[in-house]
Amino acid sequence: MSLLVVLDHDRGTWSEANDEAMTAAHTLAADMGVQIDVALVGDGALDLSGQARAAGAAVVHVANHPMLTDFGPEAVGETIVQLIGAASPDAVMAVGTSRGNEILAQIAARMDLPFVANCMSVTPGDGAWSITRIQWGGSLLEDTTLVTDGPKLLTYGHHAVLAEAAPAPGAGIVEEFTPDLDGSLARTIVVDRDVQQAGVTLSTASxxxxxxxxxxxxxxxxxxxxxxxxxxxxxxxxxxxxxxxxxxxxxxxxxxxxxxxxxxxxxxxxxxxxxxxxxxxxxxxxxxxxxxxxxxxxxxxxxxxxxxxxxxxxxxxxxxxxxxxx
Amino acid sequence: MNILVCVKRVPAPGSKINVTSDGMAVDAAHLGFTTSPHEECALEEAVQITERDGGQVTVLTLGPVEAEEQLRYAASVGAHKIILVPTDGSAWDPQRTASALTEAIQTAEEANNQPFELILFGNESADSGGFQVGVRVAHKLGRPIVNAIKGIDPSDCAVTARREIDAGFEVYNVPTPAVLGVKEGINLPRYPTMKGRLASKKAELTNAEITAKAGGQTLVRLHRPAEQASNTEILGTDESAAVAIVDILEEIGVC
Known part of the structure; x- marks a missing residue:
């Protein structure tokens, strides 16, 4: 029984959104009565397993594959789908950053499951889950129900949760795995990066x-x-x-x-x-x-x-x- | 290059959005409607590409019959063909929408005897913001998709697509036929000309009646978030307020 949290990083640099993800995950996992496992994908991910453990992860799944060096929505989505097949989480979540929503959409499309983006609050139930999510960028809220036989797929709205320190570290057992990725998925992998701004950016400026x-x-x-x-x-x-x-x-x-x-x-x-x-x-x-x-x-x-x-x-x-x- | 653009009709709110008494929709009684902003830019990009390199732009929407207004607008700014998948006006969930759009796209491609080389979606709709319909459609069609695109450069058998990240861009080279989720900022959409407006009235509208079954997410009700009590502290009515402002900047440690 687990909640799988898909964490983000950039070539081994921990994303600030991960702190929000883990804060939300602690509440949701407690309500579900399950442990928190995390997925970290690609080069540099293994170096972040200590941070994931400190943030409360019981199991840290680390996916390695030559096609996972840089971001590719299809390759990452397929990787998480294979991890879901192996680890059978009850729910899979991320924070609704550009990448977070895209990865969960990829998972949902591949598994043909519903996906609820940008949640504010989530109430698990035996059948339907009751969720309040963001519409109109946050000007309106939508109460919605989520019904599926498969794992529940959702993101929390970025900045919808105030990041807090973890109540206690998790066991942090590292489990490395290599997904079986078809070469065709290379079609949506980053081929170049054009970094224009050095230093503080609009989204991180104080x-x-x-x-x-x-x-x-x-x-x-x-x-x-x-x-x-x-x-x-x-x-x-x-x-x-x-x-x-x-x-x-x-x-x-x-x-x-x-x-x-x-x-x-x-x-x-x-x-x-x-x-x-x-x-x-x-x-x-x-x-x-x-x-x-x-x-x-x-x-x-x-x-x-x-x-x-x-x-x-x-x-x-x-x-x-x-x-x-x- | 033959390009399909999928757009959504959304209300155009000002400073406040109201909800209907049953909570199932935005109260649009006093609002106009528009094309969701990311999609307006996707359309402009498609028109610019075909003006430069040749080809046709087809615009597809799923929505109430009134969404013809947004299709006519699309024709007035350069779309060649317009297709409506009519709904009863209720909000369709993302799985249902994606299934219907996929079928409409397949039907259009069969009629054309060739796939659209490029299909553009908005990154997310301005209203429901589900962040998934384009990805679902691309997967059903077996085509690549990348989201958050703010630059498109077509070449033979591929498009170079630039995705905005915090400090710059990631570059993708995606083989066609491909699908991209476009973001506002890729261009500044044009306004219709008088000639365009006249031509849009003659554009032939294809109606594609499609049934699709509901997915696992069901709307219960919409509501406005609790208004935060705003107790705005007025620091002054002229530039002498600068002293109080800098006091605050120092107090919160940013100065």
Whole structure:
């Protein structure tokens, strides 16, 4: 009896989403009355078995195969399907990152089983499981039932669970296995990587300074850039700004852009349409700077300044420089 | 290159989404409808590829009969053929949707006497966000699929696809016929021209009646998350608020 957690890593670097996965897994496994096993796939995975054990894994399945060096959704999906065949878990879960949802979808397609993506809470039952999941990026919730004779397949929404330290380490028994992968699955394996940004990224930044239509122009973002640089953060933007061509889509915060969770989100000149809000709502604190006191972003923020962002943002930069003696 | 784009009709909400009294759908009484954003970009990409390299774009949707509106829109921005798989208007679960789409695709390919070299899905729909229909369809068709694609470069017998990751891109070289899940940001979709609007009215709509059995996930009800009590602290109404802001930045350790 087990809950199998598919963990993510990048060539041996532990993904922060794994901490959320294991936190959610502890609750779900306790409700199911089963142990937590984990699956780690590919080069560098074995090095992470200690972290998986510390996070509470009873068994750490490590899959090795020449085709698993870099990510390939079909090869990884097929690998987990074979592991499910061998280990017969009662449920299989991951965190709903881009990869997490894709791997679970691959498993579901291959086994022709239902898959519930981006769950908030899961109540196991003898027959149907009752699940609340995210729709509209988190603006709506869906109560749903999951009925299947096979293992339950699900992901928890990314940032839907606050990562906590494991109550106790697991036995952490390492079981290595080599899946039988057809050579044709190489068709969807990464052939090259084009890493463009060094250092802090939008999704991992502790400070995000973001601008909306209220910034007024592409040049208007220079003030935001200066403040973000000073704080070691990143500049974000709203969908309106991307559509106006002022910023690249890679800077877009929102349902169809990047979902962020910084220590503080400084949202300037952003009205706060729901598709933007759901990308920003996992921020620990939100400061809105806007001339409109009734803007959705202002109403939902922890702190607000009702003023022209082009006066306030340079004033923040100047105040930081003054205090640091820069 | 002959390309199929699968799109979904979704409500276009503003700052709040309301639910119908039975909890089974978004209350769209005062909302317009649109094409789910990732799919709008998938369509634009398909049109750009065929404008450059030749070929045809077919757009397929599964939805209520009103989804003809989104198909006509697709025709107005460059789609050549449009296909509707009508539902009764209820939300179909992902397994049921994938089965019906697969059958519709197979029927269209038989009529064309050749497979679509490329099938594009949106990475996920804006409303239900199941993250799986494209993967299920690709698997049923026995074709490769990669999701989260923000760059497509077709060549003979393959497409080079760029997947966005945190710090850049992963590059895939996928043999055709292939399926890709596309994300917004791959391009900026065009607006329809007057000529396009007129042409869209004449585009021939194919109706593909398909029955498919329900899968294992069943909607019980939709509801809004509990509103967090918002007690916004107003720090000021001019730039003198900078002092209070920097105090907070220091207090939380980011400055």
């Amino acid at each position: 400070v995000v300074v973001s601008g909306g239509r209220g910034v007024g122009s592409a040049e208007g973002f220079e003030q935001l850039e200066e403040l973000a640089d000073l704080l070691g953060g990143r500049v974000g933007c709203s969908r309106a700004v991307t559509n106006l061509g002022w910023r690249n889509h890679t800077d877009q915060v929102g349902q169809t852009g990047t979902r962020i969770a910084p220590e503080i989100y400084i949202a300037t000149g952003i009205s706060g349409a729901i598709q933007h809000w759901v990308g920003a709502m996992a921020s620990k604190r939100i400061l809105a700077i806007n001339i409109d006191a009734e803007a959705n972003m202002v109403v939902k923020a922890d702190y607000a300044v009702i003023a022209d962002l082009h006066k306030v943002v340079p004033a923040i930069t100047a105040e930081i420089k003054r205090r640091k003696g820069l």
